Structures are given as structure tokens and as C-alpha cells.
Amino acid sequence: MLQGSGALSLVPDEVGRLGAQRVLVIAAPSSAEAALDLAAALAERYAATFGRPVQHSPVEVTAEALALAGEVRADALVAIGGGSAIGLSKALAGRTGMPQVAVPTTYAGSEATPVLGETEGGAKTTRRDPALAPSTIVYDPDLTLSLPRGLTLTSALNALAHAVEALWDTRASAATRAYAVESADGILAALPVVLDHPSDIVARGRLQEAAWLAGACLAQAQMGLHHQLAHALGGTFGLPHAELHALLLAHVMRFNLVAAPDAAARLARLANGDPTLAVASLASMHDGPTTLRALGVARDALREVAERVAADPYPNPRPVTADAVEELLLAAW
Numbered sequence: 001m002l003q004g005s006g007a008l009s010l011v012p013d014e015v016g017r018l019g020a021q022r023v024l025v026i027a028a029p030s031s032a033e034a035a036l037d038l039a040a041a042l043a044e045r046y047a048a049t050f051g052r053p054v055q056h057s058p059v060e061v062t063a064e065a066l067a068l069a070g071e072v073r074a075d076a077l078v079a080i081g082g083g084s085a086i087g088l089s090k091a092l093a094g095r096t097g098m099p100q101v102a103v104p105t106t107y108a109g110s111e112a113t114p115v116l117g118e119t120e121g122g123a124k125t126t127r128r129d130p131a132l133a134p135s136t137i138v139y140d141p142d143l144t145l146s147l148p149r150g151l152t153l154t155s156a157l158n159a160l161a162h163a164v165e166a167l168w169d170t171r172a173s174a175a176t177r178a179y180a181v182e183s184a185d186g187i188l189a190a191l192p193v194v195l196d197h198p199s200d201i202v203a204r205g206r207l208q209e210a211a212w213l214a215g216a217c218l219a220q221a222q223m224g225l226h227h228q229l230a231h232a233l234g235g236t237f238g239l240p241h242a243e244l245h246a247l248l249l250a251h252v253m254r255f256n257l258v259a260a261p262d263a264a265a266r267l268a269r270l271a272n273g274d275p276t277l278a279v280a281s282l283a284s285m286h287d288g289p290t291t292l293r294a295l296g297v298a299r300d301a302l303r304e305v306a307e308r309v310a311a312d313p314y315p316n317p318r319p320v321t322a323d324a325v326e327e328l329l330l331a332a333w
């Protein structure tokens with residue numbers, strides 16, 4: 001892992017170390033300018049840029065990028081952007097074995113996991129394979145300065161959700177729990193600073209460290225009701241990933257923490273009070289949709305989602321019934 005202000009400039013040396021001769025850059029539209037700088041810095045190692053990654057890695061987009069990789073005889077990938085750019089890089093690496101350098105510009109944490117979610121014909125499948133994990137991660141906080149306030153907030157809460165679910169996973173190791181505590185501490189401390197002072201590079205760097213720790217939690221722990229709801233709702237209604245996680249988290253904490261006293265005590269220490277209220281208060285600061293209703297989900301659809309979730313629940317500290325999930329979803333609606 002390479003980190004620090006200006007770390008983007010270390011990418012050319014890093015791809016050299018990986019033995020790459022022809023780099024395919026995958027760039028989110030928001031990273032177009034940084035991708036141009038990177039292409040110039042890569043010089044003769046630069047092959048091409050694919051600039052249209054899409055959320056949840058649709059296989060048609062992967063096929064397009066794969067064709068470009070073949071045309072330019074790419075032998076390595078550099079992804080610069082949020083979870084969508086990094087997801088496309090993983091999808092290509094999974095099909096070709098190319099090494100990847102990930103340069104995240106949000107706090108989603110995908111770069112730290114060997115997990116890939118892909119969509120085909122509207123259905124999302126997730127797979128886990130060590131070969132999908134990027135070889136190197138470059139955390140340059142300068143690249144997060146352009147994040148709109150809303151995405152800064154929702155993407156950091158998306159990371160916090162990975163850490164919170166690891167804390168109530170009864171099978172998580174002591175190491176994973178330590179990562180989760182450190183991650184939640186970093187997010188709860190640094191996020192309010194970044195919201196008040198968006199150009200605070202030190203606080204943004206701390207959020208990136210917390211995002212890595214959160215990604216490691218996602219990689220190592222069993223995700224529970226929170227991620228199941230995000231997958232079920234996100235997959236069924238095509239909702240924006242970070243906003244959905246951000247609005248659900250406090251509701252799932254309210255439901256689960258009564259059955260997870262150890263997680264509740266640790267989070268209360270970090271939040272210096274009621275952790276559910278702290279997260280709800282952060283989530284309410286979003287300047288975009290903060291309810292399922294505002295995201296366009298119909299009230300009538302909640303029961304069917306609740307029944308589907310309760311029929312095949314992810315491991316969760318509190319038993320899940322369709323009635324309880326419907327009540328939770330109604331509160332989030």
C-alpha cells in the first residue's frame with residue numbers, strides 16, 4: 001500500500017515494479033483529468049484508457065473493456081475512481097490474470113477485498129477469489145478533495161457499515177474486530193472534521209485508512225442483515241450504492257445492537273454515547289435522499305423484500321423475521 005498526498009505520482013514506478021509494459025487505465029468520469037496526468041506519467045507504459053465504468057459491474061461493460069484490453073495488448077490495469085472503477089478492474093483481472101493497481105477516490109473500500117459483484121440481465125452475483133484483489137493500493141487523499149459533500153458522507157457511512165457488521169459477527173477473529181474498532185473510530189472521528197473542513201487533507205487521509213480497514217472487515221467477516229438489505233434493495237430497485245448503505249445503517253443498528261452487547265459497548269465507547277443516534281445524526285446531514293421513499297421505493301414493495309430476506313437470512317446476531325424486517329424497512333421508508 002502506498003499512501004499520502006501526491007501518492008498518485010508513485011504509480012508509474014509501481015507498475016514498473018510489477019513488470020508491466022502496457023497499462024490499461026480504468027477511470028471514473030470524475031477522474032478523467034487525473035487519468036490524463038497518469039497517462040502522461042506512464043509514458044511508454046501507457047496503452048489506453050477505458051473511461052466508462054458502471055456501478056455493480058454489468059458484464060456488457062466488462063466485455064467492452066476486455067475488447068479494448070485485447071486490442072491494445074494490455075498487460076496490467078490501473079483503476080482510478082470509486083468502487084465502480086475498481087470493480088471493473090477486478091472483473092478484468094478475474095478474466096485475464098492481469099495485475100492491478102487500485103487508486104480509490106471514494107471510501108467504499110472495494111480495493112481491500114477479493115470480492116466482486118457483477119450484474120447480468122438485471123441479476124447480481126457475487127464471487128470471492130484472492131486473484132481478484134488488487135496487487136497494490138495507492139491512497140492519495142488529494143484525489144478525494146473533489147468528492148461532493150454528499151458522496152463524502154454516504155461513502156464513509158458505507159465503509160462504517162462494513163466495520164459495524166464485522167463487530168457483531170460472532171465468528172470474527174480478534175484481528176478483524178481490532179480492524180473494525182479502528183475503522184469505526186477513524187470514521188466517527190474524521191468524518192465530522194471532513195464535513196466541516198472539506199480540504200483537511202489529514203482528516204481525509206484518516207478516512208482513507210479507515211476505509212481500508214473497513215474493506216478488510218468486509219473481506220474477513222460475515223456480513224449480516226445490513227448488507228443483505230442493501231443487496232436485496234439495491235439489486236431489486238437499482239438504487240445508488242452509497243446512499244442506500246448510508247440511510248439503512250442506523251435502522252439496522254437499532255434492530256441488531258440489542259442482541260449484540262459487545263458490539264454495542266465498543267461502539268458506544270467510540271461514539272461517546274449512543275452509537276445509533278450518532279450514525280443517524282450523520283446520515284441526516286446528507287443533502288440528498290435519506291429515506292427509501294425518497295429513493296423511489298414503493299411502500300407496497302417492502303413486504304416482498306422483507307419476506308425474501310427472512311426466507312434466507314445472512315448470519316445475523318438477532319433472528320430475522322419477515323415482520324421485523326418489514327417494520328425496519330418501513331422506518332427507513
Ligand code: NAD
Nearest residue numbers: 028030055056082083084105106108110113115146147242
Ligand atoms: P462509484 O464508484 O459508483 O462512484 C459514484 C460516483 O461518484 C461516480 O459518478 C464517480 O464518477 C463519482 N466519483 C468518484 N470519486 C469521486 C471524486 N473523488 N470526486 C468526485 N466524484 C467522484 O461509487 P462507490 O460508492 O465508490 O462504489 C460503488 C460500487 O462499488 C458498487 O458497484 C458497489 O457494489 C461496489 N463496492 C464493492 C465492494 C467490494 O468489496 N466488492 C465494496 C464496496 C463497494
